[in-house]
Amino acid sequence: MNDRLLVLWHFAATRWFRDTRDRVRLLARQQARLRCFLGKLVTRSPYYRGMPPELSSLPVITKREFLARFDQLNPSGITLQEASAIALRAEQERDFRPQLAGGITVGLSSGTSGSRHVFLVSQADRCRWAGQVLGRMLSPASLRQVLNPFARPLRIAFFLRAGSNLYSTLSSRRVHFSYFDLTLPFDGLMRRLAELDPEVLVAPATVLAAIARRESEHATGLQPRQVISVAEVLDPRDRQLIEAVFRQPVAQVYQAAEGLLGSTCKEGRIHLHEDSLHVEPVWLDDSRDRLHAIITDFSRTAQWFVRYQVDDLLRLSPTPCPCGSANLCLSSIEGRAEEVLWLPDPRGVLAPVFPDTLRQAIYTMEPPPDRYRIEQHGRRWEVRIRPAGDIAETAMAVALSRMADSLDLAKPDIHFSPWIDPPPAEKPKRIRCISRPA
Ligand SMILES: [Zn+2]
Numbered sequence: 001m002n003d004r005l006l007v008l009w010h011f012a013a014t015r016w017f018r019d020t021r022d023r024v025r026l027l028a029r030q031q032a033r034l035r036c037f038l039g040k041l042v043t044r045s046p047y048y049r050g051m052p053p054e055l056s057s058l059p060v061i062t063k064r065e066f067l068a069r070f071d072q073l074n075p076s077g078i079t080l081q082e083a084s085a086i087a088l089r090a091e092q093e094r095d096f097r098p099q100l101a102g103g104i105t106v107g108l109s110s111g112t113s114g115s116r117h118v119f120l121v122s123q124a125d126r127c128r129w130a131g132q133v134l135g136r137m138l139s140p141a142s143l144r145q146v147l148n149p150f151a152r153p154l155r156i157a158f159f160l161r162a163g164s165n166l167y168s169t170l171s172s173r174r175v176h177f178s179y180f181d182l183t184l185p186f187d188g189l190m191r192r193l194a195e196l197d198p199e200v201l202v203a204p205a206t207v208l209a210a211i212a213r214r215e216s217e218h219a220t221g222l223q224p225r226q227v228i229s230v231a232e233v234l235d236p237r238d239r240q241l242i243e244a245v246f247r248q249p250v251a252q253v254y255q256a257a258e259g260l261l262g263s264t265c266k267e268g269r270i271h272l273h274e275d276s277l278h279v280e281p282v283w284l285d286d287s288r289d290r291l292h293a294i295i296t297d298f299s300r301t302a303q304w305f306v307r308y309q310v311d312d313l314l315r316l317s318p319t320p321c322p323c324g325s326a327n328l329c330l331s332s333i334e335g336r337a338e339e340v341l342w343l344p345d346p347r348g349v350l351a352p353v354f355p356d357t358l359r360q361a362i363y364t365m366e367p368p369p370d371r372y373r374i375e376q377h378g379r380r381w382e383v384r385i386r387p388a389g390d391i392a393e394t395a396m397a398v399a400l401s402r403m404a405d406s407l408d409l410a411k412p413d414i415h416f417s418p419w420i421d422p423p424p425a426e427k428p429k430r431i432r433c434i435s436r437p438a
Pocket residue numbers: 265266267268269271321322323324325329
């Protein structure tokens with residue numbers, strides 16, 4: 001099928017043809033698709049070959065195991081080395097067009113848990129992703145603009161640390177999609193954003209907050225009709241600020257290397273996409289409040305995520321959502337806050353360094369550290385890495401200095417300290433601002 005038709009098909013299916021109000025029917029449809037998927041899986045994947053095609057008898061896979069068996073968990077037998085080499089080159093050259101044979105694109109995600117994850121996406125996956133994101137997220141007013149041939153095309157500004165073929169799939173005559181590269185200086189990006197004057201603004205939560213802060217200080221007339229947070233946990237304080245400045249609710253897309261996992265409904269609550277994912281909760285407390293999700297994605301074609309354990313800590317909403325959707329509803333995705341660090345620009349004004357940008361700088365080190373923690377105490381950045389040693393420390397210092405240079409900010413004052421394990425009960429904060437520079 002033609003790509004544009006495929007996007008349109010997924011758009012229509014997501015928006016109009018999917019009744020998700022009845023949980024019994026939702027789960028019955030899910031089980032039917034899951035059976036069909038598992039039947040093919042156990043004949044096609046070298047890893048699952050010979051296993052019974054029943055979900056409960058297949059092993060749970062962690063990220064570490066997934067990466068270790070990478071070539072057995074995609075139909076093309078692409079190795080982790082091949083995929084990583086392409087992803088790293090794309091990141092370093094800031095050119096995200098390279099593809100593997102068969103139209104497969106490689107993406108690199110630092111993930112909400114902080115360790116590098118390479119993922120594969122086929123042409124069909126890209127079209128499905130684009131159709132589903134637009135189908136779920138476009139407001140009625142934005143959709144009217146796309147459909148009205150006399151209106152100007154819908155302009156979507158997308159801030160991310162890495163571009164991807166995934167995102168350019170969205171562009172068409174009626175939808176103009178502009179990508180903002182977060183490894184470039186923030187001032188320049190803000191000027192371009194004001195010129196673009198987008199109807200839809202999509203960015204990681206901490207970046208949205210910085211844009212809102214900037215807008216409240218120097219009003220440029222930025223008035224997006226939709227504000228969508230992606231890739232990071234939305235901190236309640238950031239949400240307040242963003243909503244106050246742009247005078248509208250922030251929608252959220254919950255997405256990771258593992259795929260498009262959830263998004264907010266018109267009531268502003270996050271639902272997991274159980275119409276394309278099977279979700280098994282692993283309860284972390286007796287009150288069945290917090291959970292880790294084990295997901296099986298029966299829609300993706302370039303990679304198999306089967307009983308894959310997602311690292312994020314989720315909280316289930318105690319009450320059903322008034323929107324009527326029967327998909328599992330979250331009250332929050334718990335995780336990162338205070339992960340934005342600060343450095344002075346040439347005028348001495350403090351500018352944000354976003355966690356995605358920082359992680360990106362660290363994960364393009366070769367080899368990236370096994371574990372790391374960065375704490376900011378004023379101008380001083382206290383860095384711990386494992387494995388340590390002179391070579392690793394020099395590489396880290398170079399990576400952080402290069403990042404500061406590319407952002408046109410003063411270099412941090414880096415001090416290395418010996419590694420200490422965080423208490424096991426705590427969710428480890430890899431990046432943390434204790435105090436900003438005076
Ligand atoms: Zn809802």
